[in-house]
Amino acid sequence: MNLAFSAAEEAFRQEVRAFLAANVDGPMREMVRTGMRPEPAEIQAWQRRMHAQGWSAPTWPREHGGTGWSPTQYFIYETEAARAYAPVQPHQGLELIGPIIFTYGSEAQKAKYLPRILSGEAWWCQGYSEPGAGSDLASLKTRAVRDGDHYVVNGQKIWTSYAQAATNIFCLVRTEVKPRKQEGISLLLIDMDTPGIRVRPIITLDERHHVNEVFFDEVRVPAENLVGEEGKGWGYGKVLLDRERGISAAGALRLAQFVRVVKERAAAVRAAGGALLAEPDFRTKLAQIEVEMLALEGMSLRTLADAEAGVDSGPRGSMLKIRWSELVQRITELWAEALGTDAALMEPYAGVEAADDMPHATAAYLHMRVTTIYGGANEVQRNIIARRALGL
Amino acid sequence: MDFSLSPEQQMLRDSVERFAAEHGDFPAWRRRVAAGEAFDAAAWAQMAQLGWLGIAVPEAAGGMGFGPVETMLVAEGLGRSLCRVPYAGSCVLAPALLAESDPLLGGIVAGTGQVAAAVSEAEGRYDLAHVATRAVRLGGGWVLEGAKSFVPDGATADWFIVPARTTGGVADAAGITLFLVPATAQGLEVQRHRGPDHHHHARLVLRQVEATVLGEVDGGLAPLEAAVDRAIVAHLAEAMGSMEALRDTTLAYLKTREQFGATLGSFQALQHRMVDMAIACEEARSLLYLAALQLDAPVMARRRAVSGAKARVGQCAAFVAHQAVQLHGGVGTSDELAVSHHLRRLRVIDVLYGDSAHHLRRFAAATDAMAA
Numbered sequence: 001m002n003l004a005f006s007a008a009e010e011a012f013r014q015e016v017r018a019f020l021a022a023n024v025d026g027p028m029r030e031m032v033r034t035g036m037r038p039e040p041a042e043i044q045a046w047q048r049r050m051h052a053q054g055w056s057a058p059t060w061p062r063e064h065g066g067t068g069w070s071p072t073q074y075f076i077y078e079t080e081a082a083r084a085y086a087p088v089q090p091h092q093g094l095e096l097i098g099p100i101i102f103t104y105g106s107e108a109q110k111a112k113y114l115p116r117i118l119s120g121e122a123w124w125c126q127g128y129s130e131p132g133a134g135s136d137l138a139s140l141k142t143r144a145v146r147d148g149d150h151y152v153v154n155g156q157k158i159w160t161s162y163a164q165a166a167t168n169i170f171c172l173v174r175t176e177v178k179p180r181k182q183e184g185i186s187l188l189l190i191d192m193d194t195p196g197i198r199v200r201p202i203i204t205l206d207e208r209h210h211v212n213e214v215f216f217d218e219v220r221v222p223a224e225n226l227v228g229e230e231g232k233g234w235g236y237g238k239v240l241l242d243r244e245r246g247i248s249a250a251g252a253l254r255l256a257q258f259v260r261v262v263k264e265r266a267a268a269v270r271a272a273g274g275a276l277l278a279e280p281d282f283r284t285k286l287a288q289i290e291v292e293m294l295a296l297e298g299m300s301l302r303t304l305a306d307a308e309a310g311v312d313s314g315p316r317g318s319m320l321k322i323r324w325s326e327l328v329q330r331i332t333e334l335w336a337e338a339l340g341t342d343a344a345l346m347e348p349y350a351g352v353e354a355a356d357d358m359p360h361a362t363a364a365y366l367h368m369r370v371t372t373i374y375g376g377a378n379e380v381q382r383n384i385i386a387r388r389a390l391g392l
Numbered sequence: 393m394d395f396s397l398s399p400e401q402q403m404l405r406d407s408v409e410r411f412a413a414e415h416g417d418f419p420a421w422r423r424r425v426a427a428g429e430a431f432d433a434a435a436w437a438q439m440a441q442l443g444w445l446g447i448a449v450p451e452a453a454g455g456m457g458f459g460p461v462e463t464m465l466v467a468e469g470l471g472r473s474l475c476r477v478p479y480a481g482s483c484v485l486a487p488a489l490l491a492e493s494d495p496l497l498g499g500i501v502a503g504t505g506q507v508a509a510a511v512s513e514a515e516g517r518y519d520l521a522h523v524a525t526r527a528v529r530l531g532g533g534w535v536l537e538g539a540k541s542f543v544p545d546g547a548t549a550d551w552f553i554v555p556a557r558t559t560g561g562v563a564d565a566a567g568i569t570l571f572l573v574p575a576t577a578q579g580l581e582v583q584r585h586r587g588p589d590h591h592h593h594a595r596l597v598l599r600q601v602e603a604t605v606l607g608e609v610d611g612g613l614a615p616l617e618a619a620v621d622r623a624i625v626a627h628l629a630e631a632m633g634s635m636e637a638l639r640d641t642t643l644a645y646l647k648t649r650e651q652f653g654a655t656l657g658s659f660q661a662l663q664h665r666m667v668d669m670a671i672a673c674e675e676a677r678s679l680l681y682l683a684a685l686q687l688d689a690p691v692m693a694r695r696r697a698v699s700g701a702k703a704r705v706g707q708c709a710a711f712v713a714h715q716a717v718q719l720h721g722g723v724g725t726s727d728e729l730a731v732s733h734h735l736r737r738l739r740v741i742d743v744l745y746g747d748s749a750h751h752l753r754r755f756a757a758a759t760d761a762m763a764a
Contacts, residue, residue, distance in 0.1 A: 001401075001461050002394055003685045072393055263763075287756035294700045298678025305395045319671050379664070386663035390643055390670060 020084035032085040035360040040165035047120030056118040071304040093117040093124040104228040127157040127171030144173035153219040163212040187233035206366035315389035318381040325371035336365040408469035416473030430592040440503030453497040460684040464629040471633025478545035480626035488619035508549035510540035518746035527556035546594025547584040570612040571603035589737040638716040672708035696758035699751040706748035
């Protein structure tokens with residue numbers, strides 16, 4: 001057992017650090033530092049830089065155009081990216097559908113879709129949840145009926161992140177009604193400009209437009225866009241959900257960004273004649289979060305080391321998702337708390353000056369409420385752990 | 393970065409598991425406790441035979457010269473089996489302070505000479521630098537005057553390591569010197585107590601007690617702190633074994649106990665509680681590894697890792713122990729089940745060398761120092 005990095009890994013860290021120093025420009029850094037969520041166009045711009053560096057897909061194998069990095073290299077990259085306030089990459093294409101396409105997709109699908117995911121030209125969104133199928137995803141009702149060389153899709157998806165900017169959507173649809181609801185579900189790749197698709201924005205509690213409803217009205221999808229076998233989509237979908245949880249291991253590393261911004265803010269805020277950061281109650285609350293983050297970091301490291309050794313981490317992916325989401329909520333709560341009455345000011349009138357993180361702290365706090373819900377609500381994660389790991 | 397055990401470490405873990413199974417016989421444990429036995433002498437003797445008491449002792453002094461990982465593996469087994477032995481104090485903390493040539497090491501390795509550290513003072517709470525006990529030169533030697541408020545497993549110790557102030561004020565970091573005092577020393581009063589964990593602890597009163605210097609005069613705090621950090625990690629490993637025993641026994645109980653015509657484990661409210669216990673164990677193990685692997689890191693990194701672990705593992709342990717009692721229901725509060733005794737031991741481990749609140753502050757201070 002040891003925590004040491006090899007000389008080659010340390011050299012890699014220097015390479016990453018140099019790349020980030022040269023490529024994370026001022027406005028981008030400020031945006032990430034102050035907790036603003038970059039828009040798709042900005043994330044795509046970052047993806048183009050990563051692509052030019054040959055780092056489009058840090059978690060993909062080399063044969064599909066990925067970096068082929070080891071889990072440790074990925075850990076080093078994410079640690080440095082958090083340090084440098086680098087934006088995240090477009091994860092729905094890279095982490096959710098890309099791996100499904102290169103695992104289960106046809107050669108034609110790989111050739112058509114993977115290069116555009118890598119380059120950042122394509123923006124994918126995920127058509128999973130429906131009004132009647134949230135945590136109980138297998139209850140989905142959107143129908144796809146085979147008609148010659150096409151599937152005709154009718155139905156509705158909801159909570160679709162950035163559908164307004166997406167070029168493609170991957171959708172779980174029902175191709176057959178079976179007694180067991182997990183059967184008869186298929187995975188379709190659909191171009192967003194196909195006639196019959198309508199996107200309606202949903203504004204969330206942080207006043208932002210990142211999610212949508214997507215309506216399908218007699219949408220004709222070429223049959224060649226079916227991934228794998230008809231009726232087997234649920235199995236592929238579960239792999240996606242597992243990967244989505246795995247990404248939380250990396251998300252855990254990005255939490256450090258929030259701690260730094262909370263410390264900066266709390267050092268600047270006056271309280272009882274000193275800095276808020278020096279006030280014992282506040283420092284203790286922050287330390288409590290930091291110590292739990294240390295535990296999360298240890299869990300992530302063990303998960304990455306398991307991945308490196310090809311060992312199954314069991315339920316730790318779900319555990320990471322639970323703990324990461326709980327902690328990101330608490331750290332953003334503390335950030336908003338540090339603002340004091342500034343947290344009661346959402347938007348300055350035109351021409352009125354405000355602290356650089358003033359609206360973002362409150363927006364981040366509000367936005368993060370979703371983290372314990374998305375990617376499988378934490379209660380569902382607990383069901384999964386109870387069933388799969390504990391045998392309950 | 394590697395969290396796997398070497399083949400030798402795996403062999404050690406396997407024999408620790410056999411040892412824990414053998415000494416974990418709970419009815420026998422209760423009989424020893426009821427008979428007032430101060431510690432588990434048979435287990436201690438077997439550990440000596442296996443060479444485990446010398447795991448952290450250099451080979452030149454008759455030990456095995458292993459590191460924190462091996463110590464951790466042994467201590468986990470002690471926790472799992474509720475084994476009442478003065479392992480962390482005598483075999484981890486003391487050897488970290490004794491010179492390789494010190495004859496006490498032979499007794500430590502053989503299990504015939506227990507050494508306990510008397511680092512707590514009533515007014516100092518958990519601050520190691522708070523040392524009011526004074527040492528003054530007398531003739532060619534030193535005499536100590538003062539009191540120590542808590543010595544873990546001190547009731548059966550043959551020797552005490554006693555920090556005393558040789559210069560400076562009561563809470564100064566400088567001016568602390570470590571001394572060795574035999575339990576039979578004149579003027580030393582050893583007040584023995586049984587703890588809620590059925591370990592036998594002690595308080596000391598020192599009245600003009602002759603003592604010999606251990607290490608550097610006035611420079612005792614830094615080595616003491618480093619040695620205490622090693623003992624803390626050993627106790628955290630013990631806590632880990634105890635927590636996993638509680639997790640496993642509670643899970644087994646949920647699968648067999650029936651109420652309302654169904655097993656307890658079929659109720660979602662209890663499933664989720666059980667999952668949170670499992671998560672707490674994962675958190676604790678992750679922190680234990682980070683701490684064990686940073687015992688030889690630069691001082692601030694070591695402090696941050698050890699205190700972070702002590703703070704959070706203490707919280708996780710309390711959660712796991714309390715939920716284990718709760719999920720067992722009435723029987724969880726009974727003296728006749730190991731569950732309640734794990735709870736009692738875990739609560740004692742939390743206060744050993746600083747509780748969660750103390751270590752959260754030390755963690756924050758180290759974090760700030762590293763960022764500066």
